[in-house]
Amino acid sequence: MAAIQKILNEVLKNVSLTAEEEKKLNQISKKVVTKISKLGLNSQIGGSLAKKTLIKKNKQDIDIFVQFKDKEEMDKKFCSKIKNLDLEGRFLHGSRDYYTFSQEGTIFEIIPVIKITKPANAENVTDFSLMHVSFIKKEINKNKRLANEIKLAKAFCHAQNCYGAESYIGGFSGYALEVLIYYYGSFLNLLKKIQRDKIIDPKKQFKNKNEVLREVNQSKLNSPIILIDPTHKYRNVCAGLSNETYAVFLKSAKEFLKNPSIEFFTKREFNLANFLQRTKKEKLVALKFTFTTNKQEGDVAGTKMKKLFRFFIEELKRKEQEVISSEFVYEKGQQAEAYLAMKIKEQIEIIGPKNTKEMKLAIENFRKARKVIYFSKGFACAKEKFDLESFFEKQTDIALGMNVGFDWTKLEN
Numbered sequence: 001m002a003a004i005q006k007i008l009n010e011v012l013k014n015v016s017l018t019a020e021e022e023k024k025l026n027q028i029s030k031k032v033v034t035k036i037s038k039l040g041l042n043s044q045i046g047g048s049l050a051k052k053t054l055i056k057k058n059k060q061d062i063d064i065f066v067q068f069k070d071k072e073e074m075d076k077k078f079c080s081k082i083k084n085l086d087l088e089g090r091f092l093h094g095s096r097d098y099y100t101f102s103q104e105g106t107i108f109e110i111i112p113v114i115k116i117t118k119p120a121n122a123e124n125v126t127d128f129s130l131m132h133v134s135f136i137k138k139e140i141n142k143n144k145r146l147a148n149e150i151k152l153a154k155a156f157c158h159a160q161n162c163y164g165a166e167s168y169i170g171g172f173s174g175y176a177l178e179v180l181i182y183y184y185g186s187f188l189n190l191l192k193k194i195q196r197d198k199i200i201d202p203k204k205q206f207k208n209k210n211e212v213l214r215e216v217n218q219s220k221l222n223s224p225i226i227l228i229d230p231t232h233k234y235r236n237v238c239a240g241l242s243n244e245t246y247a248v249f250l251k252s253a254k255e256f257l258k259n260p261s262i263e264f265f266t267k268r269e270f271n272l273a274n275f276l277q278r279t280k281k282e283k284l285v286a287l288k289f290t291f292t293t294n295k296q297e298g299d300v301a302g303t304k305m306k307k308l309f310r311f312f313i314e315e316l317k318r319k320e321q322e323v324i325s326s327e328f329v330y331e332k333g334q335q336a337e338a339y340l341a342m343k344i345k346e347q348i349e350i351i352g353p354k355n356t357k358e359m360k361l362a363i364e365n366f367r368k369a370r371k372v373i374y375f376s377k378g379f380a381c382a383k384e385k386f387d388l389e390s391f392f393e394k395q396t397d398i399a400l401g402m403n404v405g406f407d408w409t410k411l412e413n
Contacts, residue, residue, distance in 0.1 A: 004260045008187070011155060011262060012148055012152065014056070014155075015152075015155040016055070016056070017054055017056060021056075022052075025054075025060060026049065028104050029108075032108060033064060036064070036082075039081045041066050041078075043065060043066040044067070045062065045063070047063035051136045051137055051178065052147050053140075055154050055155050057158075059105065059106070060105075061107040062106055062109070063108075063111060064111070065112075065126075065130055066078060066111065068113070068115065069115060070114060074114060078112040087103065089110075092296060092298065093296055094126075094299070095124055095125055095126055096111065098111045098112065111126055111129070114127050119232035125235075128229070128232060128235070132178075132231060136178045136182070149181045149185075150178050150181045153181055153190060156187070157171060157172050157249065158267060159265050160248060160249060160252040160264070160268075161248065161267075161268070162245050162252070166240075166302060166303070167299055167303040168328070168330060169245065169302075170240060171242075171245045172238070173240070176227060176237045176238050176241070179227060179230060180194070182202060182230070188257075190253075191256065191257055192257065194250075195253075198224075199212050199213075199228075202227075202230050203228070203230045205228060205233035206228070212226060216228075216234055216235075216236060221236065222239075223240070224238075224241060225241065270329050275327070275341070277413075279341045282324070282341075284324055285342050285410065286340070286341055286410070286411040286413050287340040287342070287388075287408055287411065288339055288408065288411050289309065289337065289338040290335065290337055290408075291309065291335065291404055292305075292334060292335050292405045292406070293334050293335075293404045293405070295334065297332055297334050301333070302330045302336065305328075305338075305404055306328050307402065308398070308402050308404045309326070309336075309338045312392075316342065316391070319348055319386060320386075321343070321345055321386065322343040323341075324342055326338070327339040344386065344388070346385060347386065348383070348384050349384075350370065350384050351381055352370070352380035352382065353366055354378060363380045370382035388410070392408055
């Protein structure tokens with residue numbers, strides 16, 4: 001236990017902002033708030049900076065929430081006034097249109113919200129944001145340790161590529177990790193105990209788990225864990241968490257608890273040299289993809305491109321090809337890279353019509369199309385040569401339908 005605590009103390013030193021760094025971020029943010037106030041709008045700093053749960057990153061991102069009394073006022077004033085800010089930013093589309101810009105090495109997002117006093121008045125998920133800030137700040141004020149435990153959870157998930165509610169990541173949002181730490185009490189308890197819980201109701205807003213399943217919208221119950229929002233009982237904070245990302249988190253948690261190391265808090269960037277070394281050693285075929293899209297950068301673009309990549313993987317498996325590993329590399333913009341390591345099965349089996357009298361004509365047509373057929377397990381079958389060039393050529397129309405362009409190449413290893 002002492003060894004783990006020593007590691008966690010070291011991690012905290014590495015990921016926590018100094019008092020000077022935090023002061024500077026607050027000063028920059030307050031300048032933005034002042035500029036917004038001069039437009040006659042009420043705004044305040046939100047997100048991790050307001051909650052004091054921010055961790056060090058290459059480039060910090062700060063949320064500024066502009067409050068309106070109702071949607072009518074928001075639609076009338078937000079864009080028309082914010083565009084007058086001398087900040088060289090741009091409007092992007094999210095659950096609501098928001099304004100983003102960079103200043104002094106920091107990315108800012110100015111987000112409109114409707115001021116609410118109770119969840120029923122919210123018209124959009126972003127309207128809960130300031131309630132989230134208030135809840136977490138209140139709990140940290142009760143238990144100062146929580147802030148550091150939250151930082152550890154964020155640093156761990158960031159390093160393990162499990163941090164981010166964007167669809168192409170499918171990970172934990174910052175607020176989800178904050179609520180989980182509030183519930184479990186510490187980072188280590190989160191790692192040790194989360195696997196046993198499918199439904200987590202921190203404030204016990206429901207009588208039991210069956211009531212949760214009855215009352216919460218069914219479309220929000222498909223995530224591997226259901227985390228009831230302490231500020232709104234009908235919201236699953238982990239609705240965007242994918243099974244794939246959750247499995248990565250659980251595996252990393254198990255490995256860290258077994259062999260604690262500071263390396264688990266160091267982000268593992270994709271290394272092409274290591275990838276090629278492995279594929280050469282295991283005699284695998286290595287493929288590189290470049291995806292492009294004209295869709296809005298960020299969650300929209302990333303999700304579009306990753307969706308096509310996943311489609312390729314599923315189609316390859318359907319064609320009896322063995323995908324050993326895959327990597328999707330995207331940070332921002334409208335372009336992404338991806339890599340596959342696979343074993344090629346050069347001849348695959350095509351299963352045709354069932355071998356019955358009723359399917360006699362279909363079998364004959366199958367024979368004409370395939371030339372040579374045979375029967376196996378009650379079906380007409382044929383062999384087909386698998387070729388990567390032909391396979392990806394057939395995917396072009398699918399890609400165009402997704403508004404994604406792609407190139408692929410076989411890497412020499």
